[in-house]
Amino acid sequence: MEPKTENLLEIKELKVDLMTVRGIVHALNGVNLTIRPGEIHGLVGESGSGKSMTSKSIMRLHNEQRSRMKGEIIFQGEDLLKASKKKMQTVRGKEISMIFQDPMTSLNPLLTIGEQIAETYRQHEKCTKAEAKKKTYEILEKVGINPPEKRYGQYPFELSGGLQQRVMIAMAIACSPVLLIADEPTTALDVTIQAQILELLQHLSRDMGMSILLITHNFGIVAEICDRVSVMYAGRVVETCDTKTIFRHAAHPYSKALIDSIPKIGMNVEYLPTIPGAPPELFEENQACPYLPRCPYQDELCRQMPPEQVCGKGHTAACHHLRSGNDGANQEARQ
Amino acid sequence: MNHNENLINREHKIIEVRNLKKYYPSGSKTLKALDGVSFDICEGEIIGIVGESGCGKSTLGRSILRLFPVTEGEIIFDGTDISKMNRRQLKPYRKNMQMIFQNPYSSFNPKQRIGSALTEVGKVYGMTDQEIQKKLSQLLEYIRLPEDMLQRSPGELSGGQLQRLAIARALILNPAFIVADEPVSALDVSVQAQILNLITDLRKKLRMTMLFISHEMTVVEHICDQVAVMYLGKIVEMAPTKELFAHIRHPYTQALMSAIPKADPEEKKERIILEGDIPNAIDLPAGCSFASRCRYCTQECREKTPELTMTGSGHQVACHHPIE
Numbered sequence: 309m310e311p312k313t314e315n316l317l318e319i320k321e322l323k324v325d326l327m328t329v330r331g332i333v334h335a336l337n338g339v340n341l342t343i344r345p346g347e348i349h350g351l352v353g354e355s356g357s358g359k360s361m362t363s364k365s366i367m368r369l370h371n372e373q374r375s376r377m378k379g380e381i382i383f384q385g386e387d388l389l390k391a392s393k394k395k396m397q398t399v400r401g402k403e404i405s406m407i408f409q410d411p412m413t414s415l416n417p418l419l420t421i422g423e424q425i426a427e428t429y430r431q432h433e434k435c436t437k438a439e440a441k442k443k444t445y446e447i448l449e450k451v452g453i454n455p456p457e458k459r460y461g462q463y464p465f466e467l468s469g470g471l472q473q474r475v476m477i478a479m480a481i482a483c484s485p486v487l488l489i490a491d492e493p494t495t496a497l498d499v500t501i502q503a504q505i506l507e508l509l510q511h512l513s514r515d516m517g518m519s520i521l522l523i524t525h526n527f528g529i530v531a532e533i534c535d536r537v538s539v540m541y542a543g544r545v546v547e548t549c550d551t552k553t554i555f556r557h558a559a560h561p562y563s564k565a566l567i568d569s570i571p572k573i574g575m576n577v578e579y580l581p582t583i584p585g586a587p588p589e590l591f592e593e594n595q596a597c598p599y600l601p602r603c604p605y606q607d608e609l610c611r612q613m614p615p616e617q618v619c620g621k622g623h624t625a626a627c628h629h630l631r632s633g634n635d636g637a638n639q640e641a642r643q
Numbered sequence: 644m645n646h647n648e649n650l651i652n653r654e655h656k657i658i659e660v661r662n663l664k665k666y667y668p669s670g671s672k673t674l675k676a677l678d679g680v681s682f683d684i685c686e687g688e689i690i691g692i693v694g695e696s697g698c699g700k701s702t703l704g705r706s707i708l709r710l711f712p713v714t715e716g717e718i719i720f721d722g723t724d725i726s727k728m729n730r731r732q733l734k735p736y737r738k739n740m741q742m743i744f745q746n747p748y749s750s751f752n753p754k755q756r757i758g759s760a761l762t763e764v765g766k767v768y769g770m771t772d773q774e775i776q777k778k779l780s781q782l783l784e785y786i787r788l789p790e791d792m793l794q795r796s797p798g799e800l801s802g803g804q805l806q807r808l809a810i811a812r813a814l815i816l817n818p819a820f821i822v823a824d825e826p827v828s829a830l831d832v833s834v835q836a837q838i839l840n841l842i843t844d845l846r847k848k849l850r851m852t853m854l855f856i857s858h859e860m861t862v863v864e865h866i867c868d869q870v871a872v873m874y875l876g877k878i879v880e881m882a883p884t885k886e887l888f889a890h891i892r893h894p895y896t897q898a899l900m901s902a903i904p905k906a907d908p909e910e911k912k913e914r915i916i917l918e919g920d921i922p923n924a925i926d927l928p929a930g931c932s933f934a935s936r937c938r939y940c941t942q943e944c945r946e947k948t949p950e951l952t953m954t955g956s957g958h959q960v961a962c963h964h965p966i967e
Contacts, residue, residue, distance in 0.1 A: 354831040355802075381684045498695035498858065500917045503902040507916060525831060528904030551908050570906050571865040573888055579843060580865070581838040586801060591665035 315382075317343040322379035324365055334590045337598075338380070340616060343487065348513055348520045348532040348553070353540030354566075356587060359523045362540070362562045363489045365523075367406060368396050384486075402432045411472035415464040421475045422448075422460030439462035443482070445486040448503040449511040451478045451508060470501035477508065484516060491523045506533050510641050527570055531555060536569060536622070539563045542588055542598035549589070549623035554600075559625040562599050597628070605629040647868060652686040655929045657820050657852045658707060659683050663708050663716035663726075665699075674925045676702040678876035679716070681951075684820070689846065691867030691884070693899070697921055699876040700856045704822040707854065708740050709733055711788055721819065738768050741813035745807035745825035751797040757808055758793030764815050770916075774814070782811040785845060794914055803834035807841060814849065824856045839866055860903055864888055869957075872896045875924055875932040878951055882958040892965040893960065895933045931963065939964045 324336040336358050343349050361459050364370060366381055370390060381388040388399065408414045417422055425447060426440035435443065441460070448456035451474045464472055473493060480488055490509065494502035510533045513520050522534060530551060532538050537550040539560065547560040558564040568581040585602040588594065597603070597610045609628040616626045655767040660739060665677040676699045684690050692700045706713050709725055718726040725736055741804075744750045751760055758779075786807040797805060806826065811822055827835040843866065845851055854885035858865050863870050864884055871881040872893065880893040891897050901915045917936045922928075930945040931937070937944065943963050 309927045354833060469919055498921075499860075499902040499921065500898060502693060502904075503914065503916050506904070526904065527832075527906040531906050531908040534905040555906065555908055566833060567906065569833045571836070571839070571861040572906065573861055573864050573900075575865070579840045582836045582840060586803070 309513045310512055311612055314345065315342045316345045316384065317341075317521075318380070318382040318384070319366070322362070322365060322381065323377070324361060324370070325376040326370075327374045327376075330589070331591050333367045336365065337395070337544055337590070337594065339540075339543070339545050341545055341548070343521055343536055344536075345486070346513065346517045346519055347535040348510065348522055348533055350534035350537040351521060351523045351540060352525060352527060352530055352566075354525060354587060356590075357540040358543040359540055361543075363406065363491055363521060363523055366489065367400055367404060372398075373411060398432075399426060401485075403485050403486045403563065404487045404489065405475070405483070405486045406489040406491065407476045407493050409495050411469065411476045411496070411595075412464065415472060416475055417464055420461050420463055422462075423466070425475070425479050425482060432483045444478075447478045447482055451475075451481075451512075452504075468501075468563055469497050470504060473497060473501075473505055474508070474565070477505075477512070481512060481516070481518070485518065487519045487521065489521045489523070492525070494529065495524075495526075500527075509533065516548040527555075527567055539566070542594070543590055544598065544626060546627070547623075547625040547627075549620065553620065553623055557620070559619045559623065559630045560599075561603050561605055561629070563618050563625075597626075599627075647687075647689075647846070650687040650846065651868065656683050656684040657686050657688075657721055658854075659717070659719040660707060661717040661719070663703070663706060663718065664714045665702055665711075666714045672925050675876045675927070676924065677706060677713075680869060680873075681716075682874075682878065682881060684839070684852060684854065686819075686852055687850045688844070688869065689842075689851075689867045691863035691870040692856045692871060692873060693858060693863050694856065694873035695858060695899075695921060697875075697924065698798050698873040700873050702823055702876075703873070704824050704849070704854055704856050706824055708742060709736075728776055736803075738816050739819040741808055741816065741818040742822040743806075743813050743821065743823050743826045746829050747802055747809050748797065750809050751805060753797050756794060756796050757800070760797075761793070761808065761812050761815065764812055769814075776804050778815055779811075780925075782814055785848060786811050786841060801834075801836055802830055806830065806838055810838075810845070812839065814851075815820075817849075817928055818852075820852050822856070825858065827862060828857065828859065835862070839876070840867060860900060867869045872899065875921065875927065877932065877961065878959075879933065880958075880960045881951070882956070886956050886958050890956075891957065892954065892960040892967075893962050894937050894939050894964075894966065897966060898936075931961075 311342040316396050319339055321340040322336055326333045326598060353359050377389055397611045420445050425444045429435040429440040429443050444460060445456040448459055452533055453459050453471060453474050494505050497505060509520060512518060534551050536550050537554050538545045541562050547563045554563060555567060558567060571580060583602055588598050595613060597614050600606050600610045614626045614628045616624045619625050619630050661681050662676055663680045667674040667676060674824045680703060693705060694700050707718055713726055715725050716726060720736055725733060747806050761779060762775050788804060788807055827838050830838060857866055867884050868889050870884050871878045874895050880896050891900060898915045898917050919936060922935055930947060931949050934944040948960045949963050951959050
């Protein structure tokens with residue numbers, strides 16, 4: 309077994325139900341996720357698998373009247389689901405902060421970018437205007453927005469998408485949070501700009517010892533910068549392991565199939581491997597494995613929800629038939 | 644890739660683009676969205692256009708379809724120059740050129756049932772109900788969707804299903820040429836693979852000729868026979884797919900390739916991270932448009948614009964210092 313490490317964040321059996329006009333959606337169905345201090349943790353999955361729902365739950369951003377949450381989210385020893393609203397306000401932005409996919413819709417078009425960043429300091433650190441301005445210059449420089457004195461007075465529309473995302477990052481890291489949740493931070497950007505932003509995130513994480521929960525649907529990004537990764541499917545985490553392992557010895561059939569369906573340069577095949585069918589609708593509480601209808605290894609056992617099993621060092625997967633074909637390493641670890 | 648050489652008729656050019664330009668006035672200046680683009684598309688061929696946002700790839704697709712007037716240059720469709728035709732003259736050609744868009748949700752009317760959206764295309768071009776029905780059932784079989792899809796409305800379907808139907812809609816009139824503008828960019832990887840396989844399938848059955856626009860190198864490499872890389876309104880490199888990816892010659896293509904995050908943590912290559920953003924397409928300085936971000940840039944690059952020149956094995960590159 310792996311040595312016990314102090315986890316920064318621990319999500320245990322998180323369930324989230326949402327009330328919608330079409331009925332109750334079981335958006336999260338028992339999510340288990342741990343984030344270690346200083347790591348970049350990738351959270352991957354297809355649309356609707358619950359990636360963003362998980363991150364919103366950590367920040368408690370759901371409409372409380374229309375959702376039901378069960379489970380625990382332990383952050384630095386305290387359960388955030390039980391925390392008071394006031395406590396959550398100090399957590400948000402100061403200890404955990406978040407950046408989103410589309411920087412243009414997250415920034416206020418009527419305020420200069422400097423004013424928006426300075427507001428964070430005024431709110432959380434009770435700085436005077438002058439102090440806040442000074443700190444804003446520093447943080448702008450840190451995220452590579454130069455020269456800060458000129459940029460301070462610019463409005464979001466004057467900046468390119470890449471620079472806007474840098475502003476978002478500056479705002480998010482202003483109070484040196486211990487956890488940054490980045491929800492598809494580069495999806496709206498071009499590849500060359502994406503490379504710049506990823507490098508910045510990696511640098512900041514190392515520099516500040518900040519953990520990052522990086523939500524993405526792109527396995528390439530995971531391979532580039534993540535230390536560990538969790539794969540989500542139908543509101544559950546189906547596999548967690550370190551980045552190398554997922555690409556070489558994925559244990560869950562879904563993770564394996566998902567990675568195989570990415571076109572790669574020099575692959576030279578006529579048809580790409582695909583996953584038949586579509587993800588299930590989440591209106592009914594699933595008793596069986598949610599991947600069952602699409603899985604090539606299905607049998608009677610799969611009619612019961614598979615528990616999360618340890619299948620290697622720091623490697624867990626929720627499947628009755630952990631793939632054993634090409635992963636001798638995992639078998640050894642189980643023995 | 645080269646599985647499809649037998650599907651291409653090199654003798655018959657469907658599209659010839661010659662020195663195509665599209666300028667937009669911007670105050671007292673001009674934005675050069677397309678600045679002298681030339682290439683051919685043979686029957687049965689899929690040509691890929693890659694580049695970052697704002698490089699002119701969508702403008703190129705739409706110009707060829709003549710969705711708007713072009714500033715200069717020729718677009719020869721099956722032997723006829725359509726670049727200066729007016730609306731009425733264009734009508735018979737429209738039927739032969741179709742388009743598939745990025746977002747399947749916005750390319751269907753949410754209040755119109757799928758069946759009606761698909762038959763409408765045939766009706767506009769005077770197909771009889773019988774012909775339309777026959778064609779539709781054939782296409783539904785090709786895209787592997789049941790007939791009862793036609794009774795549904797777009798909101799009930801998934802992105803992958805809708806994109807299949809958008810492809811079917813583009814094929815109803817048996818077009819000679821299709822422009823697919825980022826057809827898989829809005830889809831999840833597993834669905835993306837399904838749609839790419841469908842395109843591979845259809846090109847075999849129907850010998851489709853296609854201009855495939857994408858910002859993703861991996862997708863283009865998988866599906867296209869030839870690839871053109873665009874930067875600020877110009878083609879900077881163009882070659883048969885295999886040749887291009889084996890011997891990248893333009894520094895921009897090289898940087899673009901190295902910026903793609905590879906889904907393989909053990910393949911650590913030297914990454915070239917480009918400084919800064921794409922320059923503003925209004926009022927570009929003289930010389931090579933990539934000069935400001937290029938690591939091989941010399942005085943010559945800042946003064947003289949490099950021309951797209953053939954360098955053997957069908958490989959064209961526009962650079963003063965191509966990579967050997």
